[in-house]
Amino acid sequence: MRPTEAPPQQSTDPQEPVAITFEELDLGMEPDSVYQPWMMTQRVESLAGRRVRITGFMSGALLQLNNVKEFPLMREQECPFGVGGQAHHVIMVELTGKLRTSYKTGPVTVEGIFSIKPFTGPNGKTWALYHLAGERVE
Template sequence: PPSEQTASVTAKSDAAPQNTSEKTPADTTLPVVAQRPDPKLRAMTKEEVAQEKSASEPREVKILVKDRSFRRTSPENALLVNYDDIDLLKVMNMEPVTPEAPDLMPEWLKNLDGKRIRIRGFMYPPFQQTGNEYFMLARDNQICCFGKNPKIYDLFPVIMREGVTADYILNRPFDVVGVFHINAESFDGELERIYTIDDAIIIDK
């Protein structure tokens, strides 16, 4: 059964008000020699141009992990999976992820669809501390706590088993056991999600 251990989050409201009269490093009233260099105001190096171009161009999709097997584990005889197994850049060189991704996946990954898996991750801060019927599972705490921009396969919804809820687990990893689904869902033309876990329980040890 899910852990009843709950972590609390305390909002800090004692931040000092900003002094709008202070000059910031970007203040153009400062002498040029005293201003912080703005990278947007200088010419990009050849390396930076190449990196930006590479990041904006879709990669050629090719299967990098041709075969993968998973061992069974408790509870519920689940398949033990980790985030590297479902990382589409590592598995099939896909960047960005497109709605056609499920059709292009290797067979071993497609075969995880509908299977009960066990995977370890972090809980993205939910709307409430206790009684959550669903939450977002994140690959690492950089996504949860430091605003790292996640890939679509690094953050996905977990729907708890009927009658079971989850308390917020703050900044530490835990395991989820549930049925894994692969389904590309789009909203307003944007790919919203590609993975979901339902009928889930939490193993927090």
């Protein structure tokens, strides 16, 4: 673990989401690599289990346009998901309860509970590093 980052600022309201950016989640992983626990930073680890708010882009690889329950949230629209991608540029969003959304081509802001949950693709490489139990989508 790399101890170089400051912990997230504490909110006085535990229900208030912590605003984060993909830059804060960057671990410097190379494309098509396999995540190892030593790569994690204290900053990112301190976010696990916290309610966060982050803006990114829905992956264009979705198979449906409406009533979407799960989707990869990408750092940038051009970021590849899967082969050629960087796992720390992807958050797998799973909307909670009956919450659903539609595919959007522009920026999407999601709030929910953040976790570190590596997702391994069929090529054995880490395709996504983070998970968000989404409670709100804008």
